[in-house]
Amino acid sequence: MTPRGTxxxxxxxxxxxxxxxxxxxxxxxxxxxxxxFMWIALAASWNLISGLTGYVSFGHVAFFGAGAYxxxxxxxxxxxxxxxxxxxxxxxxxxxxxxxxxxxxxLKGPYFAIAMLGLNEVLRALVSYFEGLTxxxxxxxxxxxxxxxxxYYAMGLAxxxxxxxxxxxxxxxxxxxxxxxxxxxxxxxxMGIDTARHKLYAFLLSAAGxxxxxxxxxxxxxxxxxxSVFPLATTITMIVMVLFGGKGTVWGPVxxxxxxxxxxxxxxxxxxxxxxxxxxxxIVAVVxxxxxxxxxxxxxxxxxxxxx
Amino acid sequence: xxxxxLEVERLCKSFGGVAAVDRVSLALEPGRIYGLIGPNGSxxxxxxxxxxxxxxRDVGSTRFNGVRIDxxxxxxxxRQGIGRTFQLIRVFPELTALENLLVVTRGSLAGxxxxxxxxxxxxxxxxxxHEYAGNLSYGQQKLVEFVRVLMRDPSLILLDEPAAGVNxxxxxxxxEAVRRLRDDGKTVLLVEHDMKVVMGLCETVFVLDxxxxxxxxxxxxxxxxxxxxxAYFGR
Numbered sequence: 001m002t003p004r005g006t007x008x009x010x011x012x013x014x015x016x017x018x019x020x021x022x023x024x025x026x027x028x029x030x031x032x033x034x035x036x037f038m039w040i041a042l043a044a045s046w047n048l049i050s051g052l053t054g055y056v057s058f059g060h061v062a063f064f065g066a067g068a069y070x071x072x073x074x075x076x077x078x079x080x081x082x083x084x085x086x087x088x089x090x091x092x093x094x095x096x097x098x099x100x101x102x103x104x105x106x107l108k109g110p111y112f113a114i115a116m117l118g119l120n121e122v123l124r125a126l127v128s129y130f131e132g133l134t135x136x137x138x139x140x141x142x143x144x145x146x147x148x149x150x151x152y153y154a155m156g157l158a159x160x161x162x163x164x165x166x167x168x169x170x171x172x173x174x175x176x177x178x179x180x181x182x183x184x185x186x187x188x189x190x191m192g193i194d195t196a197r198h199k200l201y202a203f204l205l206s207a208a209g210x211x212x213x214x215x216x217x218x219x220x221x222x223x224x225x226x227x228s229v230f231p232l233a234t235t236i237t238m239i240v241m242v243l244f245g246g247k248g249t250v251w252g253p254v255x256x257x258x259x260x261x262x263x264x265x266x267x268x269x270x271x272x273x274x275x276x277x278x279x280x281x282x283i284v285a286v287v288x289x290x291x292x293x294x295x296x297x298x299x300x301x302x303x304x305x306x307x308x
Numbered sequence: 309x310x311x312x313x314l315e316v317e318r319l320c321k322s323f324g325g326v327a328a329v330d331r332v333s334l335a336l337e338p339g340r341i342y343g344l345i346g347p348n349g350s351x352x353x354x355x356x357x358x359x360x361x362x363x364x365r366d367v368g369s370t371r372f373n374g375v376r377i378d379x380x381x382x383x384x385x386x387r388q389g390i391g392r393t394f395q396l397i398r399v400f401p402e403l404t405a406l407e408n409l410l411v412v413t414r415g416s417l418a419g420x421x422x423x424x425x426x427x428x429x430x431x432x433x434x435x436x437x438h439e440y441a442g443n444l445s446y447g448q449q450k451l452v453e454f455v456r457v458l459m460r461d462p463s464l465i466l467l468d469e470p471a472a473g474v475n476x477x478x479x480x481x482x483x484e485a486v487r488r489l490r491d492d493g494k495t496v497l498l499v500e501h502d503m504k505v506v507m508g509l510c511e512t513v514f515v516l517d518x519x520x521x522x523x524x525x526x527x528x529x530x531x532x533x534x535x536x537x538x539a540y541f542g543r
Contacts, residue, residue, distance in 0.1 A: 176411040187398035192386035
């Protein structure tokens, strides 16, 4: 069997195993896998804009928060079912991306990163201020509902969808054009590529996943407040997962999400204070020793396609 | 005189009070090779950047096939049919040689791939089509950049120092390619410091000095021009 065939077979087996897991798994195990799904969707989404175009977003959790609030408000105030509310959360995140992307994507390098950081703070301030709709600092409590297993499947679907989307983008000419923006934006323009439009499309695609996942997380946790859905730490975790796994690849964000989540979980259980130290050390080590990430190094050394 | 492909009229561009391009006018007829020479810092690259929209001109106009293009975005100008290379190579290093060509195309991917392979074969790089452009030698990257321009089949091609850093054998192929483009009816404007290349290839030469056009004419006449000699060697 070819390596590709083996890989595909392994993937099918893995997906099947994850699909039947809720029938046999423990409560803790189920929650852990659900969280991994969420991180895969978040990291892979960040990779779509930042890994491909090189525009580093330091406020990507803003889309997660926008989705969480949209979902929670629709569920509590309008009585929507959580799956439709989750899709609406994705749509709301895309609307935010459209409004903010148009001006911000003109900024280059660190200025874009800082603008995105600012967006996150603005959104957090807004939801705190409009108490009538969002409950302000008191947050929103969702009606009690035991939905861990359905949310598990929804999260899994979101993770799979964003990964599939990444595959489709990276293997297309559209994806290559996004990469030219990272490689040399001026040359891309001079070659007839409408970089502004391409950046905006990538930004919209990268916002949808976090929006959907945010609404699902809100349903899963049953309670949201400004500080719980707009934490900078979530953005940083997405970035570290992608950098660790390999930016600009299909499976890099998946690998990063799994490895970092599992190691964090293991260390967290034993050394509640030390895990921050370990996490920080990983960031420093990755940036210094292998800025391309695990799969980026393999890709470069063994001439593998980006679809790894 | 045939209708000019490109007409630049009294184009000005300054950077903080220094006039990089000062009231430059020139007209390019179709199917000819033009040279643009001048000492370092005389405004050649800035003129290229203004024509291709990478720099915004302060005053003046640029017309391409009679239509004004100054004020358009670089990608819009490129789509009108103007292609260019850069003085310092600007290939996409983490894309393969083949991807560097495919990425600038639109429409059918199969057609684009056939054309890309043909062009890579033409510059003898088909064996390296899956190599990252950043891993190629300087000369090879230069060739990738050159054929990348041809992918969109532009009618006007601006080449910024195509001969610099390219070995003699490769250079002859490159010059032959430029002549063949001219024979296909395309117009070429090239910045070049290698006078042998300019004199052997160009039918008309423009000379810039301190942003101003100080001479224009056939290479033989330009070589003997007092002002040109003065610009290069001083009085």
